[in-house]
Amino acid sequence: MNNSISNRIAAFRNEMKSAGISVAIIPQTDPHQSEYIADHWQVRRWLSGFTGSAGSLVITLDKALLWTDSRYFLQAAQQLSNTEISLMKDGLSDTPSIAQFLASELPDGSLIGIDGMVFSHAEYTALVQNLRRLTYASYDIIDSFCPINRIWSDRPALPNGEIFVHELKYAGQEAAQKISNTLQNCAQQGAESVLISALDEIAWILNIRCNDVAFNPVATSFLFLSQNEGQSTLFINEEKLNDATKSHLSQLGIKALPYNAIISFLNNLPSNLNVLINPSATAQRIASALGSRAVKGSSPVALTKSIKNETQLAGLRNAMKRDGVALVKLFMDIENRIANGIPTSEIEVGELAAKYRSQGDLYFDDSFDPIAGYGPHGAIVHYSATSESNAQLQPDNLFLLDSGAQYLDGTTDITRTISLGQTTPQQRRDFTLVMKGHIALGSAIFPAGTRGAQLDALARQFLWKEGLSYLHGTGHGVGHFLNVHEGPQSIRLNENPTPLTPGMVTSNEPGLYREGEYGIRCENLVLTVPAFSSEFGEFLQFETLTLFPFDINLFDTSIMSDEEIQWVNNYHSTVYNSLSPLLDEAQKQWLKEKTTPLTR
Numbered sequence: 050m051n052n053s054i055s056n057r058i059a060a061f062r063n064e065m066k067s068a069g070i071s072v073a074i075i076p077q078t079d080p081h082q083s084e085y086i087a088d089h090w091q092v093r094r095w096l097s098g099f100t101g102s103a104g105s106l107v108i109t110l111d112k113a114l115l116w117t118d119s120r121y122f123l124q125a126a127q128q129l130s131n132t133e134i135s136l137m138k139d140g141l142s143d144t145p146s147i148a149q150f151l152a153s154e155l156p157d158g159s160l161i162g163i164d165g166m167v168f169s170h171a172e173y174t175a176l177v178q179n180l181r182r183l184t185y186a187s188y189d190i191i192d193s194f195c196p197i198n199r200i201w202s203d204r205p206a207l208p209n210g211e212i213f214v215h216e217l218k219y220a221g222q223e224a225a226q227k228i229s230n231t232l233q234n235c236a237q238q239g240a241e242s243v244l245i246s247a248l249d250e251i252a253w254i255l256n257i258r259c260n261d262v263a264f265n266p267v268a269t270s271f272l273f274l275s276q277n278e279g280q281s282t283l284f285i286n287e288e289k290l291n292d293a294t295k296s297h298l299s300q301l302g303i304k305a306l307p308y309n310a311i312i313s314f315l316n317n318l319p320s321n322l323n324v325l326i327n328p329s330a331t332a333q334r335i336a337s338a339l340g341s342r343a344v345k346g347s348s349p350v351a352l353t354k355s356i357k358n359e360t361q362l363a364g365l366r367n368a369m370k371r372d373g374v375a376l377v378k379l380f381m382d383i384e385n386r387i388a389n390g391i392p393t394s395e396i397e398v399g400e401l402a403a404k405y406r407s408q409g410d411l412y413f414d415d416s417f418d419p420i421a422g423y424g425p426h427g428a429i430v431h432y433s434a435t436s437e438s439n440a441q442l443q444p445d446n447l448f449l450l451d452s453g454a455q456y457l458d459g460t461t462d463i464t465r466t467i468s469l470g471q472t473t474p475q476q477r478r479d480f481t482l483v484m485k486g487h488i489a490l491g492s493a494i495f496p497a498g499t500r501g502a503q504l505d506a507l508a509r510q511f512l513w514k515e516g517l518s519y520l521h522g523t524g525h526g527v528g529h530f531l532n533v534h535e536g537p538q539s540i541r542l543n544e545n546p547t548p549l550t551p552g553m554v555t556s557n558e559p560g561l562y563r564e565g566e567y568g569i570r571c572e573n574l575v576l577t578v579p580a581f582s583s584e585f586g587e588f589l590q591f592e593t594l595t596l597f598p599f600d601i602n603l604f605d606t607s608i609m610s611d612e613e614i615q616w617v618n619n620y621h622s623t624v625y626n627s628l629s630p631l632l633d634e635a636q637k638q639w640l641k642e643k644t645t646p647l648t649r
Contacts, residue, residue, distance in 0.1 A: 064196035070162035119520030148179035162194030165334035208261035221360025234349035240325035242275035356552035364458025371409035373596035416453035427568030444470035464572035501540035
């Protein structure tokens with residue numbers, strides 16, 4: 050048994066007993082509903098030992114359970130194996146929801162404890178409604194239960210990195226114009242002001258960046274914008290500002306107040322002021338402080354932010370070239386190490402990826418923690434190597450590397466699966482089935498207004514025909530020198546009302562995972578662009594942005610159509626023509642070999 054986890058849960062239960070709490074829910078997020086969070090808010094990770102980026106911990110007086118999705122089933126099973134925490138595989142038909150579990154467990158009159166600063170208003174409302182629907186029992190939810198500071202003695206402080214201005218030559222639009230457009234959107238939704246909690250939205254509107262969250266260049270802050278002069282305020286701690294950023298904010302008509310002043314500020318707003326909030330991105334305690342002043346609507350930023358302007362797209366295309374050059378260096382190095390018997394671990398590959406990317410212009414950081422999975426580890430969808438799991442690469446299995454970078458002019462995200470030795474017929478067939486789906490989605494033509502859920506099956510169809518599948522989404526939006534996972538669009542089986550719109554950058558990443566053997570994922574970033582118009586309306590297609598070859602040794606051309614083979618050959622030709630002018634002779638020769646045309 051993991052004694053440190055047991056002791057933490059025991060201390061947490063003591064706090065529950067003192068407050069009369071029967072059950073507590075601890076989500077993996079922060080006051081901004083972020084996917085990736087600063088260490089200060091890694092409460093669920095600290096209490097459970099599970100390091101995945103998604104999932105909620107539920108603690109009763111005698112049970113502990115963790116809900117997470119299919120990306121983390123294998124990882125969570127391993128990390129929870131020596132604790133009292135039970136894994137709840139969210140999304141499976143036999144797994145109850147948290148609300149269903151509570152309704153079956155709690156007696157009438159029970160108190161449910163949450164920290165309302167890390168529980169969104171939408172989640173709070175849904176929990177209340179679901180409990181009412183599921184049971185006649187009456188529960189009270191306490192949204193101020195946050196005892197963690199009393200038991201986490203060495204809890205990390207709030208991040209305090211300095212913000213900096215993201216220059217117009219990269220952003221492509223003045224912050225003043227973004228603020229004006231945002232307030233116009235608010236007016237259309239019946240509000241003269243807006244409270245924005247999402248860190249990437251704040252960074253985008255104000256053209257500011259920071260390093261508060263690993264891999265995400267955002268600043269810990271809240272933003273209140275108002276049509277009323279003198280009211281617009283950025284809630285950010287003083288040490289994060291310098292003379293340049295103070296001047297930048299002043300020119301935008303924005304004053305600064307301390308980060309923790311947000312609740313008192315909202316409490317003191319005029320009672321007749323309408324404030325737009327996005328319930329899914331706004332903390333419950335913030336919504337509660339606004340009370341009747343809150344106008345619940347959609348984000349006035351998310352859709353506009355997702356549609357990249359020409360300056361951003363030009364920068365991203367250049368970033369893709371630099372990223373491709375770095376990957377040529379990286380994979381040449383990996384091959385050399387394998388050929389010469391130089392010990393190379395999964396963690397070392399991630400470090401090498403960062404090293405080669407950092408040699409390129411405008412590099413800022415990685416865009417996420419690299420997923421470097423050799424053999425069976427490749428089957429763990431969001432695997433992250435630890436000192437205990439860190440495998441050495443060997444010339445006898447597949448290796449999956451999912452990695453990316455933050456450049457000042459764009460964000461990259463690419464997955465390649467390569468063979469480190471002899472391939473098996475099953476590996477080649479599996480890889481080719483995944484690639485057939487990748488090609489089908491990447492070459493799709495679809496009418497304007499099409500949603501990602503309507504295209505998702507294109508990427509899965511060839512796997513489904515063989516009785517195979519994968520449980521994660523096929524595509525996520527990608528920010529511009531911002532979060533690598535960006536809404537509002539997606540390509541997945543779940544319905545999402547946002548249509549794929551010209552200017553959106555989305556991933557195309559079908560996969561296949563054989564537990565205990567290997568994993569395969571093939572990912573490019575694609576840009577939605579106009580295709581043509583006809584009497585039936587406007588049609589769209591995808592432009593592939595990523596520039597790096599797929600492993601030609603893994604294709605089984607016997608199950609590919611002529612069109613699919615031509616797609617691969619055309620893509621590899623584009624990769625070579627785009628990258629070769631930036632490479633030395635040895636690198637050019639290597640890339641030439643890796644882009645040799647496929648034949649039957």
